[in-house]
Amino acid sequence: MITWYHSWRAAIRIARRDAWRFKGRSFLVLAMIALPILGVSAADVTLRSAELSTEQGLERSLGGADARLTDPGLGGVPVKQSPDAESYVPVGDFDGKPWPEGRTDIRKVLPAGAKFLTDSIGSAKLRTTHGLLNTEIRELKASDPMAKGLLAVDRGRLPQKADEVAATTHFLESSGLKVGSALAARGLDREYKIVGAYELPGSLKTDQVNALPGAVLAPLGKALEKAGLPGSEPSTTHLVSLAGGFTWNMVKEVNAKGVTVNSRVVALDPPARSEVPIYQEEGWGDFEESTAAKAAALAAVGTVVGLAMLEICLLAGPAFAVGARRSRRQLGLVGANGGDRRHIRAIVLAGGLVIGVAAAVVGTILGLLLTFALRPLLEDYMGKRFGSFDIRPLELLGIGLLAVVTGLMAAIVPAITSSRQTVLASLTGRRGVRKSSRVLPVIGLIAVILGAAVALYGSTMTDQFIVVAGGSALAELGVVALTPALVGLFGRTGRILPLSPRLALRDAVRNRGRTAPAVAAVLAAVAGTVAVATYAASADAQGEAQYTARLPYGAVSVMLDEAGGRDVPSVRATVQKLLPIDVRADVDRISVGKPNCPMYGDGEGCGRYEVVVPTANECPLWKTDPARPDEDPAAKFSKAERRKLGDDWRCKEVGGGGVYADSGVLVGDAKLLKVLKIDDAEAEKALAAGQIVSFDKRNVDAKGKIGIRLVTDIKAADAASEKGKEAPGEIKSFGVHQAAAETNSYGIAMIVPPAAVKASGMATVPLGAYFSTDKMPSSEQRQRLSGELDKTGSDVSLNIEEGYTSDNSIILLALTVFAGLITIGAAGIATGLAQADAEADLKTLAAVGAPPRVRRTLSGFQCGVVAAMGVLLGSAAGVLPAIGLRLTEKRQQLKWYQDALDQGFGSMQTPPHVPIIVPWATLAALLVAVPVGAAILAALVTRSRGALSRRAAT
Incomplete structure (x- = not known):
């Protein structure tokens, strides 16, 4: 007696022989099924390899140290932190009180017997073969065992002297420098020798330079301060090595002194949620993905996989059907020798099984080989190195089973069709009369109508995208059913x-x-x-x-907020030389205090100016009550009143966008109007007569004047502002011409003519220029301009309006x-x-x-x-x-x-x-x-x- 095992064994042998005889058709079906398996298996291995284990992540963040201690800048106030140190809050209630701030000396909170290594990160503009490149400066003794794993040396060696540095390979590629080149920073006279190249395993595209502690950042900060140039404040953390590591109790002890800790021991063996103080706070620790979100994600993945299988089955099914017809004589012989319908079905299904298994094996192997071969390219694309080449056999087996299931599904309909043919029809090759199903089109029409109705309901009655997507998918499946x-x-x-x-x-x-x-x-x-x-x-x-355009189409602006604007004239000349300039409009800014003060008035002896907005022109929705500075001004109005005030001219925002200028104030002449394409003859006359041209009528008082307050004591002004009072300072009054309300000023609130500034006794500093062009600058012209502006050594803000792209x-x-x-x-x-x-x-x-x-x-x-x-x-x-x-x-x-x-x-x-x-x-x-x-x-x-x-x- 032939058992099911023997019948299926015979069916598989027949299917295997047919697949080998008709190699072209078999290869076609195998390729259709194997290609998705190749892609999915390659994606699985790539994602798993890129996903770091806890140990690998700790190696990249802590190196060989036991912990990294960080000063959160809360002035030593006790803190509560999460086990991974990503989240923290100060202990205490600071509602309505100033938030704590200040530095903490981390070395004073280290446990006895701990060894530490400072890791400081700042930034500087380094000179390259092309010009200047803003680069991260990292001062870390990378040769120390505690830093092992943070940097991966590619060639050369790590710095050992104060005049030596190493650089990331990405920086060397971007800068055009190489190992052995001299490196200089803007504002610093001394040079450093590049002795090695390295990479950051978790950030391959970072431009970074490594130096010994104190070799670059400190002298650079002093040099920039002396020259009046802006600099950055470096951040410093401490890598710590301690016998036995930092336990969770030790972490909480350090937290009590205002310092956060990322501990290796805690990461490998996290404490229970009940032992984490920050999780006991209301609203903390509830960041786990909800069940609904997980279900939605699984539904999305299932939908994609299902559609992919449907696509494969739609294409592979006819191939199996044709194959079954080509083998109908053989199938007829099976029936003539005592085989029944289930044997015919088994032979055709075995064809799907054989092709599916072959596709699973071929697709999986090719996916592994492809991922291994493309690993360097994938790492470069993702910007980080794999933790390891991680192969999950069970996951790959599941992906392979998907191919087998797809092959079987594609062969189901041909198997049923073949089994229904008579032995005589199979042996003679006659197909007989075949009638199309009348049920399928009816089901398809119903699905189309129902899906369209659901999609229409979702788009007009609900805000749920899933309803629209579901209805559209149902309608599309209905069209598929209607296809015959x-x-x-x-x-x-x-x-x-x-x-x-x-x-x-x-x-x-x-x-x-x-x-x-x-x-x-x-x-x-x-x-x-x-x-x-x-x-x-x-x-x-x-x-x-x-x-929102920042400038008229094709217009160019160049701004430079640096000490005294000394490089502005050369920058203006460079732009005019290299671009097809039509009109050039130079602009200055009002300066309060020392001549070399930056735009925002930071620094000793520096002040600022404020445009005085008359009380009657202030928007009630924005006007804060001095007695209740923390209260929302809009809360005292009803919804109807808020809607009405929303149309009030006092509450309307003036043309957004544009190039930023402090308070929207620029010192310029009528040429600026031409560049901005503002056709207003009265405005040109007003500027020539020494009057301000205003584009925001909220700044104009009842007498038709504009006031500008000069604030010399910033601390006193800030204190007054907190109390809802006006800042102390002298107010300069100017005549004004108010432009039409529909004028697009590209974010400029007012233009102050140089004559008016001079008459008022205020000082100005060169800021930049606006340019109109004969034609849109080409890519080559822009690249050449950027290179020349880099050579000036200035922090230039360049804008070219290209319109909407x-x-x-x-x-x-x-x-x-x-x-x-x-x-x-x-x-x-x-x-x-x-x-x-x-x-x-x-x-x-x-x-x-x-x-x-x-x-x-x-x-x-x-x-x-x-x-x-x-x-x-x-x-x-x-x-x-x-x-x-x-x-x-x-x-x-x-x-x-x-x-x-x-x-x-x-x-x-x-x-x-x-x-x-x-x-x-x-x-x-x-x-x-x-x-x-x-x-x-x-x-x-x-x-x-x-x-x-x-x-x-x-």
Whole structure:
């Protein structure tokens, strides 16, 4: 008696033999299934390898030390911290009180017997072969055992002397320097020798230079301070080594002295949540992902995997069906020798099993080899080194099982179909009369209507994207189910076509078993592309409408806030020399205090200025009550009052964007109006007459004057501001010309003519210039300008207004290419199957005298027909989800806008503009170029003459 084991063994042997006999078809199906397995297995190994273990993460953060101690800057106030030291809060209630601040001497809190190593990080502008490069400076004795693992030496050695440094490989590539070169910092006369190159395993793209403690940052800070140049304050942590390590109790003891600790012992053996004081605070420690979020993530992953399997099954299923028909005589012999239907089903399913197992093995092995070969490129792309080449056998086994399941699913329908054929039909090769199912189109139509209704409901009645996405997916599956019936409708157009396309269309309709899945596969790919393309084009139109230009198109601004503006004249001349300048408008800034004070008045002997806003012009929503400085001013108004005040001119924001200037005040002349394209003859006359041109009427008092307060005592001014009082200082009054309200001043509140500043006795400092250009500067001109500005050694802020630029153009192009490849691939597969399935028809055509080119043209039209039907249906199905998502976004943004009006922020908002734009260029490329390209490609790769064969025995 033959058991199920023996029958399946025989079926697998038969399937294996058939797969080997028909290598072309087998390779095609294997490739379709193996490619996704290759990608998923490669992604799995990559992600697992990039995911660091706790020990590997500690090596990159602590090196060989037991802990890293950090001063949080809270002045020694006791703190509570999380075990990983990422979160901390001071102990005590500081509501309504000044937040604690100040430094703590970490060395005083170290336990007895502890060894420490300082790790200081700052930044400086280093001179390179191209100019200046802002670089991270790290002072750490990296040769110490406690620093082992923090830096990985690539070549050369680590610094051993005060005049030696090592640099990251990325810095050397960016700067054009090499090991052995001399390195200098801006503002520092001394040079350092680069003795080695290293990399940061967790940050490969960081520009960093390593030096011994005290070798660079301290002398550089003194030099910059002496020269009046801005510098950065370095941050210092302490690596600590202690016998037995830092336990959690020791960490809490150090926390009591105002210092946080990242401990190796604690990271490897975290304390219970009940032992962590910060987690006992309300709202802390509740950061675990919710069950709903996890379910949503799993649902998303499941949906992607399911759609991928569906796509593979749609393409691989017809291949198994054709294979079963090609082997129908063999299957008939099985039936003639006593085999029943289950044996026929087992043989066809075994074909799916064999191909699935082979695809799983091939895809997994290729995925591992590909990841191993591309490891350096992947690490460079991700910007960090792998912890190890981590292979998870169980995960790879699960991915391989996915291939096996996909192969079996693709073979289910052909297996059932083959088992239903009679032995006589199988042996004679007759297919019999095949009728299309009438149930499937009805189910598909119901799914389309129901899915469209759900998507419409989700876009008009709810704010949940998942409802729209679910309804759209259901409607798309309904269209897939309708595909066989729709293919039949397309067939009715064949009577008006010439011979070759009519034959191709008739063949596609007659063999819907292989045509419909291929069309459905193309439909799914194109629908997703059209949906994303429509959404991206709509979002792009919205972004363009919301874009705020900083300057007129093609205009250039250059600003330089440094000591006394000494480099401004040379910078102005450099820009005018290298760019196609039409008009140049020099601008200065008002200076209070010493001549070399920066824009913001920081530093001893430096002050600032303030524009005096008349009390009557202050927006009530923003006006703070001095008696209650912590109270929200808008809280005392009702929603209706806040909405009304949102339209008050006092609460309207003046044209946003623009190049930043302190209080929006610039000292300039009428040339600035020309660069900003402000056509106002009265404003030009006012500037010539020594009057201020104002673009914000809130600054103008009832007498038509503008006041500018000169604050020399900043501390006193800040103290007065905290009490809701006016800052002490002399007020200068100026005549004013108020520009029209609709004037776009690009963020400038007022232009003060030099004559008015001079008459008032105020001092000015060169700030920069605005330029209009004859044409948009080219990329080469900009690169040359950046290089020349770097050579000046100044911190220059350069802006060139290019108008709105969209990143979606590349996305749309990539989507079009992707959809085209999928479409051509699916259509090509269907054409190849059609040729294999219709070999008898082609021989009949040759026998009745059809010219050889008919075979080539027929193949091309077969491919084009499948591509055209899939693209047409996919384009129609893809627009629905994009429209639904855009309508849902519009509802959300309208809700946010209404909430802003209720809260009193309506003056800072504009009504939402959420357009729906159909990307006609992308659709045209898909509807015309892709089917035509697929047809031409199929015709070119098809032989004109087929091989002769003997007549089959009957």
